[in-house]
Amino acid sequence: MFDVIVIGVGGHGSSSIYHLAKNGLNVLGIEQFEQIHNNGSSHGLSRIISLTTRVHPTYVPLIRRSFELWRELEVEYNKQILYMTGCIYIGSEDSPIFKDCVEIAIEHDLEHEIMDASEIMNKFPGFNLPSHFYGIFTKEGGFITPEESIKAHTKLASNYGATINYNEEVLSWEDKESHIEVISDKNIYKCKKLVITAGAWNTEMFNIPNSPLSVQRQVVGWFPSEDKNIFKKENFPVWILDGGTNEGYGFPEYGFDGMKFGIFNDTDENVDPNTYSKDINSEDIKLLTDFTKYFAKTNEGENFSTCLFTNTPDGHWILDKHPDSENCIIVSCCSGHGFKFAPIIGEIVTELCQKDSSSYDTELFKISRFKN
Numbered sequence: 001m002f003d004v005i006v007i008g009v010g011g012h013g014s015s016s017i018y019h020l021a022k023n024g025l026n027v028l029g030i031e032q033f034e035q036i037h038n039n040g041s042s043h044g045l046s047r048i049i050s051l052t053t054r055v056h057p058t059y060v061p062l063i064r065r066s067f068e069l070w071r072e073l074e075v076e077y078n079k080q081i082l083y084m085t086g087c088i089y090i091g092s093e094d095s096p097i098f099k100d101c102v103e104i105a106i107e108h109d110l111e112h113e114i115m116d117a118s119e120i121m122n123k124f125p126g127f128n129l130p131s132h133f134y135g136i137f138t139k140e141g142g143f144i145t146p147e148e149s150i151k152a153h154t155k156l157a158s159n160y161g162a163t164i165n166y167n168e169e170v171l172s173w174e175d176k177e178s179h180i181e182v183i184s185d186k187n188i189y190k191c192k193k194l195v196i197t198a199g200a201w202n203t204e205m206f207n208i209p210n211s212p213l214s215v216q217r218q219v220v221g222w223f224p225s226e227d228k229n230i231f232k233k234e235n236f237p238v239w240i241l242d243g244g245t246n247e248g249y250g251f252p253e254y255g256f257d258g259m260k261f262g263i264f265n266d267t268d269e270n271v272d273p274n275t276y277s278k279d280i281n282s283e284d285i286k287l288l289t290d291f292t293k294y295f296a297k298t299n300e301g302e303n304f305s306t307c308l309f310t311n312t313p314d315g316h317w318i319l320d321k322h323p324d325s326e327n328c329i330i331v332s333c334c335s336g337h338g339f340k341f342a343p344i345i346g347e348i349v350t351e352l353c354q355k356d357s358s359s360y361d362t363e364l365f366k367i368s369r370f371k372n
């Protein structure tokens with residue numbers, strides 16, 4: 001019997017397995033694909049991390065701890081995972097992106113600098129902004145490489161004794177009261193605690209009536225520029241920008257030529273993670289190209305790819321016990337802003353498995369807020 005089985009070894013499953021194994025638990029992780037794949041939510045070479053947030057004050061202590069844990073992970077893994085470039089939230093003076101971020105930064109005494117459009121463009125010549133735009137910049141921001149994070153967490157977890165099975169699909173699980181039974185396409189396992197970090201497949205694995213989760217297809221691409229220097233890490237931050245009709249986000253050059261860029265595709269769609277289209281169509285390209293041409297000095301985009309958001313109706317996570325099983329922890333920490341918190345999510349999951357409660361405030365993440 002395993003102490004804990006973790007279903008899904010992506011961004012959050014891998015960090016959970018690492019923290020559980022490091023704390024002495026006998027853990028099995030089961031992943032339906034290879035260690036690194038492009039079917040879920042944790043690929044594409046970079047994810048924004050920033051001390052300033054516009055989302056909710058609950059995330060402030062979590063991001064502080066995440067920065068510490070990312071740095072500890074880099075030391076233990078002996079490889080860079082976190083690149084500090086600074087982060088800027090941009091919009092008109094009354095845009096929620098800008099306003100909310102300033103409010104939270106002031107309230108929580110987070111290091112920040114307010115800049116107008118010309119100051120932003122002087123400091124970061126890659127931008128091309130309307131004159132009425134403002135930005136809130138923090139040096140305490142940058143990006144994490146999701147693939148390296150998964151490799152680091154799984155490698156170190158294995159060193160601590162965790163077992164990780166790839167190319168094995170969990171079909172179902174059942175709380176038998178004395179233990180939980182997990183049935184995969186290869187085996188039947190028993191565990192004392194079950195952790196579900198199945199990302200875009202969470203609806204299926206949580207098996208809760210009227211699931212509040214929906215899965216959205218997102219597209220990103222790389223946009224080079226005439227001036228090869230303007231998007232280099234030394235000259236360009238990570239950013240989130242309210243363009244009026246759309247919100248976009250971007251990264252300095254890493255992996256491919258140019259700025260990586262995406263738009264929050266905020267629609268009511270709910271795609272099936274097993275069948276959604278990974279093909280890039282002309283509408284995808286037009287949406288991204290139209291946005292960049294207004295706000296950044298880019299040429300045509302290239303290297304487009306898709307990825308999945310798993311959203312809740314209020315944009316906050318689910319990190320809680322399963323409503324029908326005390327011994328099952330359900331983790332759906334996406335809504336487009338979950339990767340940066342991977343290490344603290346692993347730490348909280350471990351607390352919930354070991355002590356039944358967390359030392360962090362997780363009230364915001366309760367599943368009971370969604371009424372059936």
Ligand SMILES: Cc1cc2nc3c(=O)[nH]c(=O)nc-3n(C[C@H](O)[C@H](O)[C@H](O)COP(=O)(O)OP(=O)(O)OC[C@H]3O[C@@H](n4cnc5c(N)ncnc54)[C@H](O)[C@@H]3O)c2cc1C
Nearest residue numbers: 008010011012032040041042048170199201307338339340
């Ligand atoms: C385009 C894009 C941009 C983003 N940008 C940012 C950002 O800048 N900053 C940020 O913090 N966050 C960002 N996010 C969000 C972040 O990437 C996600 O919150 C995070 O990757 C979610 O990790 P996860 O572990 O829930 O999902 P995943 O990493 O997808 O892991 C779930 C795993 O479970 C496996 N699985 C599912 N079902 C089964 C089963 N039955 N049996 C076995 N295995 C199973 C899947 O194969 C998968 O590997 C972004 C997301 C996208 C898509």
